[in-house]
Amino acid sequence: MVEVGARWWKFDFHTHTPASMDYGRAEPQLKETVTPREWLTTFIDKGIECVAVTDHNTGVWVNGLKEAAAQLRSEGKTIYVFPGVEITANGNIHILGIFDPEKTSEDIMAVVGAAKFRGQYGNSDAVAEESAENVVDEIVRSGGVAIPAHIDMKAGMCQVQSSHTISQICKKASAVEVIFPEGGRSAEHDELIRKFRGIDSGLAEVIGSDSHHPTEVGRAYTWIKMSTPTIDGLRLALIDGKSSMKRSETVASDPNAVSSTLIHSISISDAKYCGRGKPLEIKFNPWLNSIIGGRGSGKSSILEFIRIGAGRSKDLTDIPGRSEVKETFSRFAQKSVSRDADGVLLDDTKILCTIRKEGAYYLLQWQYSAQQIEIFKWDGVSWVAEQGDARSRFPIKIFSQKQIYDLAKNPNALVRLIDESDSVDLLGWKMKWSDRENHFLALCGQRREQQGKLSNKSVLVGQLADVNQKIQLIEASGHARVLSAFNSATAKKKAVYDYVSSYSSLGEKVLEVLDGSDDASLDEAAFDPESAVDSEVIQGVRLLSEAREELRSSLAGLIAAAEQKVKDFNVWLSTSQFNAVQKQCFDEYTALVQELTRQGVQNPSEYQQLVASRASIQGRIQELDSIEAEVSQTTQKINQVYAELIELRKELTRRRIEFIERNFAGNEAIDLKIEPLCNVADMEESFRKVIGRTDGTFAGDIYDQEKKSGFLYALSQQLMLLTEQGAKDEGVLSAVFDLVHSFKGEFYNLGNGQVLGCSLGKRFSDYFAQSQPQVLDQLSVWFPDDRLVVRYSDGKRLRDISQGSAGQKAATILSFLLSYGNEPLVLDQPEDDLDNGLISSLIVSRLQENKARRQVIVVTHNPNIVVNGDSEFVVALQDKGNIEISASGGLQELSVRREVCEIMEGGKLALQQRYRRMISV
Structure with missing residues (x-):
């Protein structure tokens, strides 16, 4: 997996072969039967x-x-063999000497000779003439590392009575082998450990198996x-110590474990100052990568190429309003029309980002001619095209120095970063919100349509009253x-x-349904009539x-x-008593009409028309009564969906609060607080967008x-008063949303002339008053955004970030960025605006913590980050008219x-001179 840079190797510092006389323990025959291949296979x-x-x-x-x-x-x-030896120095002190894999048996024997060992080779009891201090010195001068063996046990360095002698040995040694670093074995053993600890040598403490038998390998x-x-x-x-070495008893899992998402490599071709002639390709290590170079070498450009190639351009282009960061990036990511013009892209510019995610490899291809990201997945043979959005599928965080400065000026922009986290998952939340919001707006439109139909009901009721009056008059005439x-x-x-x-x-309808169904038939030609199995199926279908x-x-x-x-x-x-009764009623009515006509009634059939009109009006009113019931039901649904929207909006605030508690609890450098619905800038901007002004x-x-x-000023003041009690309290959260709901209610009734006083x-x-009714619908689903309050510690108390210096602001934002997440993190010169103390205490320490859980790529000109941060991979760039890798x-x-x-210290001579001047003071 790790193709470039450093990784963790499982190293046994202390082993014995049949060349040691005490190999095999109780099985001496092993000395004669074990082969080199068999011996290595056990490891x-x-x-x-x-x-x-390290034979004796x-x-x-x-x-x-x-x-x-x-x-x-x-x-x-x-498997790699490091030639070595365990020399028994004068005073019966064992010293391990370990040398480069290129060394040979002859080189080792020369060191044994230099120690003036004249005893039997392989015998641990035979003693060299040189002291432990001189043996250590000889090993180091011969190009090896000298490690006093099992210093807290028999034949160990701490058996020496003189602390001065132990100190002299440690000054020249490369490390020490400690078997039980925590003590607790016995009072005698603990005294030996205290003797070593008292020297405060700072030496790395390693351990090996000291195996003399195959069963002891790996212990x-x-x-x-x-x-x-x-x-x-x-x-x-x-030399690095704990950052580059881990004893087996302190490691519970494989330190080579890597994050699920990694930037494997980037390839840039045919850009203005990069990839001309042949593509510039940079592979990355899974942990800390440092990109260094002199001014103008293009190291910051690599970050922007990664941004474009990984589909993260919108992180900047979607920043609302005017922004220097956005404008700077836009000038970079445009086509250059001349040598002196802005822009680094050309017609043929292509950026390829290879991403490793969940064990699979993906290729993100961006071309200037297409202006979009194409995604391919490696199937083991070739790259196969895939669908999806690179920005959402492959989360990567990229921050230039200007971005960090911009975030320090506007802390609420950090909410966008919080929302991108898996725990908040704003994208998934927005999908749920859009579904509920669209449903709410659709119901509001449906209710308006229903209410529109009800507008004529009063007219119909009046008409019905008039018709009933006429009918009553006629019926009162004695007939x-x-x-x-x-x-x-x-x-x-009827x-x-x-x-x-x-x-x-x-019956006709039933037959229509049956005749309208497909009269399916079995294609018997597809079956073998000679087959008993097929014939059985055919017979079954025929029965159907x-x-x-x-x-x-x-x-x-x-x-x-x-x-x-x-x-x-x-x-x-036709012959029933019922029909006779009805016929009599019709005959009597006909006779009455004829009688009224003879009496001069102008419209003898008016009664029949009135009765028919009444029936029609009553039918239409019944329909409207049904619509009134529908309006009531729709209103209930609207209220239900609105309650769901409120709960969903509360859930977003809760997720943000939980994110802060999970990632920043106990962080003494930075304090974050979410104030629900209190983002005043968003409050005014989003409200004006709703009302169209x-x-x-x-x-x-x-x-x-x-x-x-x-x-809105009154609303914001009342909201902030409520949130002072603590947004984590569900009662406070409900009170905040109740206040916004009350505000909307007052706003709907503008006839009162006041809103919130x-x-x-x-x-x-x-x-x-002239606004479309849809505006009120939109206002119903309107909620201000949450406000993020960021405070930093000045060493005495917490202060609002707006009160800090440029360095304090930058340090606070960096603390935020380095406190959470496991996606790849790309930073450009995070040390700017920080003094060296903050660089060491904040950036270096946090980078070491971060790289244990995520990949980090940092563009830097500060040696502390590269060296003290123990960068696993370093890319040095040079400018020769084209960005190139020098090492x-x-x-x-x-x-x-x-x-x-050379790049970061001004050369070896300059570094040595500064060092001499500082330590001589």
Whole structure:
């Protein structure tokens, strides 16, 4: 996985082979039977990758082990042999000497000779003539690392009585091997540990298995961070100490574990000053990457190329209003029309970002000609196109120095970063919100449509009253019985007719349904008639078809019988007593009409028309009564959805508060607080957008900070008073939303002339009275955004970030950015505006914490970040008319160290001179 830079290697610092006389313990035959390959395989099986071969006073097995290791590596196994020796110095003090994998048995034997060891090779009891201090000195001068072995045990350095002697040994040693660093073994052992601790040597404390038998392999080891297994890499790791080495008993999980999302590499081709001729390709390490270079070398440009290639341009282009950060990026990310013009992009510019996510590799391809990100996934053979939005699928945080400065000026912009976190998930929240909001607005529109239909109900009620009055007059003429009987007979006749009509047409409808269904048939040509299995299926389908025909036939018979019953009923009805009674009513009515006509009544049929008109009006009123019920139901739904919207909006605030509690609890450098719905700037801007007046008019009515007037000013003041009690309290949160709800209610009733005690001008009232009803709907779903209050510690108390210096502001924002998240983080010169004390205490320490859980890429000109931050991978850039890499690799690489020294310290001589001047004071 780790292709470039440093990673963690499982290193056994202390091992023995059959070359040691005490190898095998109770199984002496092992000395004669174990081969170099078998010996190394036991380490491979335990996951050990680097083995220091430290036999007692000899190195005779080194060459054989190196040959076996080379063969195993060619077979895909990871195992490296570090030639070494355990020398028994004068006074019976054991010293480990470990050398570069390039060294040989002969080199080791030369060191043994230099220690003036004249005893039997492999014998731990034989003692060299040189003191422990001189043996350490000889090992170091020979290019190795010297490590006093098991210092807290038998034959260890702490057996020496003189603390001065121990101190002299430690001054020259590279590290020490401590078996039980926490003590607790015995009073004697604890005294030995205290003796060493009292010296305060600062030496790294390693451990090895000290294995003399295959069963002892892997019982103790040390994780060492190196680019490649070399003595330089080991030496640097021991100098770095805890940041580059971990004892096995202190590590519960694999330190090589990486974040789920990583930037694997970037390739830039055919840009104005980059990738001309051949693409500039930079691979990245999973942990801390440092991009360095002199002024004008293009190191900050790499960050912006990553931004474009990873689809993060909108992080800047979507910043509301005017912004220097946005404008600077826009000038960078435009096509350059001439050598001196702004812009670094050309027609053929292409940026390729390779991302590793959840174990899979993705390619993000951006081309100037297309102006969009294409996504491809590696399937093991080729890149396969995929759908999706790169910005949402591959979360990466990128911050230039100007962005950090901008965030310090406007802390509320940090809310956008909080919302992008997985725990807040604003994108997912917005999807739910849009669904509920659209439903709410649709219901409001539906209710308006229903209410529009009800506008004529009063007219119909009046018409019905007039018709009833006329009917009553006619019925009062003495013929009420005849007219009333006629009215009743008419209604009964219609009811019977309607029922019989619907019954008689039922059969036709059933047949229409059956005939309208697909008359599916089985394609028997697809089956083998000779196959018993196929024949069985065909027979089953035929039976189904027969059943269908039987159903059709049965239904036809039933329908015919039903139709006959209708005919029989009609015959019976025509001769029934009921029909005779109804006929008598109609005959009496006809006679009455004729009599009225003979008496000179102008409109003898008016009564019948009035009755019909009354029935029609009553029907229409009944329909409107039904619509009134629908309006009531729709109103209930609106209220329910509105309650859901309030709860959903509360949920967003809760998520933001929980995010802060989870990531910043106990953070003494920064204090964050969410004040629900108190973002005044958003309050005015979003409200004006709702009412359609974003031009700043009606300031006195809406919001005037200087004059402290306007209903939004009053609302903001009341909201802030409520949130002083603490937004985490559910009662306070509910009170905040209740206040906004009350504000909306008052606003809907502008006829009162006041909102929250603020008098409204006639011009504003007239303007709003002419607004479309949809404006009130939009106002119902309007809520101000939350306000983020950021405070920093000045060492004595917490102060608002607006009161801080440029350095304090930058430090506060950096504390925020480095306090949470596991997505890749890209920073450009975060040390700007900070003094060296803050760089060490804040940036370096936080970067070391961050890289344990996420990938970090930092563009920097400060050596503390690169060196003290223990950068796993360094990319040094140079400007030769085209951005080029002058060196890359881990800090153990000599070429990288030279570039760091030259670029960041002004060269080795300048660094040495400053050091001499400082320590001589």
